Amino acid sequence: MAPMGIRLSPLGVAVFCLLGIGVIYHLYSGVISSRLAAFRADSSLIFSGQKKPVDMRELLAVSVEAAVLGGKEVKAVREENGLQEKSKGKTREGVSEPLTNGDLQSHRKMFNLIKNTFPEITVNSEEHDNVVDKVTWSREIPADILEKIEGGKEVPPESVTVWIDPLDATQEYTENLVKYVTTMVCVAVDGKPVIGVIHQPFTGFTAWGFVGQGSNMRARPSYSISPPKVIVSRSHSGKVKSFIQDAFGNSTTVIAAGGAGYKVLALLEMPAGETATDQADVYIHITFIKKWDICAGAALLQALGGQMTTLKGEVIDYAETPLNKGGLVATVGVDHKAVLEKLPNWDPDKH
Incomplete structure (x- = not known):
């Protein structure tokens, strides 16, 4: 007897094909729907003229990556002795402001x-040139940021101002006093400092803080303001020492240091294994200072419950002009108002 075979009628073949198509449609319809929804969302932004909102956790990650990338340039130029130092002018007090290849190379990367990554936000840098670098974000969010910072917090790009200092403490950098050197990024939203990143190129350590969210730093267990240890600028240590002694007494310890970023870190507790900075209770500056020098520190301190104000206790706006004319007082872990009340009258505009 001949073996029996299975024969499908043309109608059966058609039914089988239709069933197969149905299964495939079921499997892919969800993917297609989600992609269409994303396309419609992007299209609606484009055709309505709206700008894509900025994810703040991603901007924090990009800020950290930028500070580290700039720091690598700073370190490489110093180690290769390729500073190519020149002066970009003098400060209001008549101090020469050096510019090095490290400043420029770091600026270009940062x-x-x-x-x-965020073409629609405003970015202010201490340095300026027309060199375009196609550097792109790695799309990686560091583990400590993922652990401490919630995602999904978005703001309109027009409300964001980023301040970057590609090389803080350039004078000390030229003198090879590299412990003072930092690269910094600050994100201000509607003029208020929200994200602060301070990176130390020669140790590889990066401090960051997100106001209201978290930080990888913490304040020290104790501080004193009776009298405090006060950290100040090396370039203005003479005038500020008498100012501080008038405020807190002649026994007050005054620490002269380079770099605004370094001085903020001196108020905090460095993690175990990191190179210790000078330890201070208060940071005071009595002359004009640029906002790319201080914005990152302001955000970092505020994330830890601290404050940075003018000498008169005024809030500093980080959405406007680069120059802060009111001097500054920075604290964490102490009564900021009590510090302000001890300060003598001083007008930075007259000194």
Whole structure:
């Protein structure tokens, strides 16, 4: 007897094909729907003229990556002795402001990384040039940021101002006093400092803080303001010493240091294994200072419950002009108002 075979009628073949198509449609319809929804969302932003909102956790990650990338340039230029130092002018007090290849190389990496990732936000840098670098974000969010910071917090790009200092403490950098050197990024939203990143290129350590969210730093267990240890600028240590002694007494310890970023870290507790900075209770500056020098520190301190104000206790706006004319007082872990009340009358505009 001949073996029996299974024969499908043309109608059966058609039914089988239709069933197969149904299964495939079921499997892919969810993917297609989600992609269409994303396309419609992006299209609605484009055609309505709206700008894509900025994810703040991503901006924090990009800020950290930018500071580290700039720091690598700073370190490489110093180690290769390729500073190519020149002066970009003098400060209001008549002090020469050096500019090095480290400043410029760091600026190009930091500025372009942030602008390439978030082209619609405002980025202010201490340095300026027309060199375009196609550097792009790695799309990686560090584990400590994922652990401490919630995602999904978005703001309109027009409310964001980023301040970057590609090389803080350039004078000390030229003198090879590299412990003072930092690279810094600050994100201000509607003029208020929200994200602060301070990176130390020669140790590899990065401090960051997100106001209202968290930080990888913490305040020290105790501070004193009776009298305090006060950290000040090396370039103005003479005038500020008498100012501080008038405020807190002649036994007050005054620490002269370079770099605003370094001085903020001196108020905090460094993690175990990191190179210790000078330890201070208060940071005071009595002359004009640029906002890219202080914005990152302001955000970092505020994330830890601290404050940075003018000498008169005024809030500093980080959405406007680069120059802060009111001097500054920075604290954490102490009564900020009590510190302000001890200060003598001083007008930075007259000194």
